[in-house]
Amino acid sequence: MKLTQISVFLENRKGRLHEVCVLLSENRVNIRALTIAESEDFGILRMVVDRPDSALQALKKNGFSAQLTDVVAIEVDDEPGGLAKILKVLTDKNINIEYMYAFVEKLSDKAVLVFRFEDTDLAVKVLKGSGIKILRKEVEEI
Amino acid sequence: MIWNEKMECISKDDLLDLASQRLKNMVSYLSANCPTYKKNLDQHGLTASDIRNIGDIIKLPFTTKDDMRDSYPFGLFSRPLQDIAEIHVSSGTTGNPTVVGYTKDDIKLWSEVMARALCCAGAEPGDMLQNAYGYGLFTGGLGLHYGALEMGLTVIPVSSGQTKRQLKLMDDFKPRILSCTPSYLLYMAEEAKEMGLDPQESSWQIGVLGAEPWSESMRLEIEQLWNILATDIYGLSEIIGPGVAQECKYKDGLHIFWDVFYPEIIDPESGLPAKEGQSGELVITTLTKQGIPLLRYRTRDIVSINYEKCACGRTSPRISKIKGRTDDMIIVRGINVFPSQIEHVLLGIEGTQPHYQLVVDRKSGELDDLEVLVEVEEKIFSDEIKKLRALEEKIRKEIESVLGILVKVKLVEPKTIERSMGKAKRVIDKRQV
Numbered sequence: 001m002k003l004t005q006i007s008v009f010l011e012n013r014k015g016r017l018h019e020v021c022v023l024l025s026e027n028r029v030n031i032r033a034l035t036i037a038e039s040e041d042f043g044i045l046r047m048v049v050d051r052p053d054s055a056l057q058a059l060k061k062n063g064f065s066a067q068l069t070d071v072v073a074i075e076v077d078d079e080p081g082g083l084a085k086i087l088k089v090l091t092d093k094n095i096n097i098e099y100m101y102a103f104v105e106k107l108s109d110k111a112v113l114v115f116r117f118e119d120t121d122l123a124v125k126v127l128k129g130s131g132i133k134i135l136r137k138e139v140e141e142i
Numbered sequence: 143m144i145w146n147e148k149m150e151c152i153s154k155d156d157l158l159d160l161a162s163q164r165l166k167n168m169v170s171y172l173s174a175n176c177p178t179y180k181k182n183l184d185q186h187g188l189t190a191s192d193i194r195n196i197g198d199i200i201k202l203p204f205t206t207k208d209d210m211r212d213s214y215p216f217g218l219f220s221r222p223l224q225d226i227a228e229i230h231v232s233s234g235t236t237g238n239p240t241v242v243g244y245t246k247d248d249i250k251l252w253s254e255v256m257a258r259a260l261c262c263a264g265a266e267p268g269d270m271l272q273n274a275y276g277y278g279l280f281t282g283g284l285g286l287h288y289g290a291l292e293m294g295l296t297v298i299p300v301s302s303g304q305t306k307r308q309l310k311l312m313d314d315f316k317p318r319i320l321s322c323t324p325s326y327l328l329y330m331a332e333e334a335k336e337m338g339l340d341p342q343e344s345s346w347q348i349g350v351l352g353a354e355p356w357s358e359s360m361r362l363e364i365e366q367l368w369n370i371l372a373t374d375i376y377g378l379s380e381i382i383g384p385g386v387a388q389e390c391k392y393k394d395g396l397h398i399f400w401d402v403f404y405p406e407i408i409d410p411e412s413g414l415p416a417k418e419g420q421s422g423e424l425v426i427t428t429l430t431k432q433g434i435p436l437l438r439y440r441t442r443d444i445v446s447i448n449y450e451k452c453a454c455g456r457t458s459p460r461i462s463k464i465k466g467r468t469d470d471m472i473i474v475r476g477i478n479v480f481p482s483q484i485e486h487v488l489l490g491i492e493g494t495q496p497h498y499q500l501v502v503d504r505k506s507g508e509l510d511d512l513e514v515l516v517e518v519e520e521k522i523f524s525d526e527i528k529k530l531r532a533l534e535e536k537i538r539k540e541i542e543s544v545l546g547i548l549v550k551v552k553l554v555e556p557k558t559i560e561r562s563m564g565k566a567k568r569v570i571d572k573r574q575v
């Protein structure tokens with residue numbers, strides 16, 4: 001029950017993100033969620049898209065370093081304490097998060113959290129054991 | 143003054159006689175004492191009897207930096223280690239560094255040629271020398287030191303770096319002579335101003351500047367900034383270190399001490415002698431060294447040579463400032479850097495060969511910056527910043543430990559490093575020297 005995230009290496013240069021977005025749009029790939037992690041000279045663009053394989057192919061063909069990573073998407077109520085509830089489960093079970101980002105669904109009162117765990121399989125097991133709903137295809141297809 | 147008038151003002155005929163005799167002796171010495179050379183001479187069917195005069199030098203095989211690497215560490219030594227008094231090490235092209243050994247007599251020779259060089263620059267016995275070349279495995283510091291002792295200077299062995307302390311010692315002790323790299327002297331001007339010292343008023347009157355290429359415009363800048371006579375010194379550890387050639391006050395070429403370091407200029411492609419007056423690769427034969435004498439060592443430095451007697455009275459020929467290299471070596475802060483060294487490090491880290499490029503820059507009044515760009519190919523890419531940062535750190539530390547100087551490492555996107563004719567351009571030198 002994992003989700004595929006695509007990450008892309010980007011230099012800190014003007015217009016670089018725009019170029020990636022144009023490329024994805026030309027390949028009819030829709031971005032569902034995105035975040036950028038940055039250091040001084042470079043950044044890593046992380047995205048959840050509707051067609052990760054096509055996106056990866058297009059990026060590689062155009063000379064980008066890109067890779068697919070397993071992440072976990074969780075739906076929470078878009079209200080105070082929504083995220084805290086999930087994090088408590090993870091903290092109690094000693095699950096380490098590498099990074100995470102969130103987006104809000106347009107047509108519902110839910111927020112979607114994307115997690116990258118040190119140990120994805122263990123995290124999925126723990127979350128499911130606590131009755132937390134993990135999204136799969138739904139996110140890519142929202 | 144001229145330190146060794148007999149040798150530095152020798153007539154050309156006498157010099158050729160002397161060099162002929164010394165070359166013959168050297169070839170016999172190498173055949174008897176250095177198995178590596180003996181084998182090489184045998185392969186070329188050469189013995190000492192084939193060398194009748196110095197003109198026969200062109201019969202001898204060249205010695206290259208690769209020969210030194212292949213014989214690491216002591217294969218080219220002509221003396222057993224117990225006869226070696228001192229060992230110095232400089233960077234090699236890949237993996238193994240270049241090792242040279244000096245007997246006590248070689249140290250005497252080094253002291254002699256460095257005394258000649260210091261006098262040639264204008265030093266007089268009794269002067270004080272602030273020696274800001276690095277002491278240690280690098281030959282710069284100790285070479286200047288030995289020469290200073292030999293000719294009767296008071297030497298301050300301050301070594302490189304610690305700029306504030308350099309300037310304080312200059313201000314307090316009033317040395318007349320300074321030795322360091324030209325870029326460091328420029329750099330010190332900025333620091334001096336910050337400390338409230340006026341470079342125009344410094345005690346230094348003569349600079350013995352070398353270990354990196356520099357231009358006439360840089361000389362002008364240094365002389366104007368510091369109100370100093372800026373002279374160029376040339377040397378390489380394979381031959382002896384500093385003290386191979388030095389400019390006099392006329393600054394019209396560097397006097398090469400040809401009675402001991404016999405120069406030839408060759409066409410680097412064909413290996414044949416270049417036409418007189420034309421630029422080519424400087425090849426040097428050590429005529430009297432004992433520890434690690436070298437026949438026809440290819441310096442890879444491009445120079446021209448002028449055999450006319452100089453206005454200073456010396457007859458020793460003068461080589462021009464270094465006009466270029468026949469390989470891709472660059473000199474950063476006095477340290478020789480070969481792209482192949484970086485290649486070696488990168489290969490060792492990832493087991494793959496990412497594309498890379500060295501960018502050297504020198505901002506006005508600052509020291510050289512070496513930046514290593516490394517393309518992030520799929521194999522080394524990670525979705526986690528910390529992993530990429532750790533990779534950057536690892537590359538940086540390993541390169542620094544190989545080169546011995548600080549570098550910056552920058553990860554760049556694939557295919558962003560310029561490729562010419564399918565081959566990546568390994569070095570971008572932005573310095574205006």
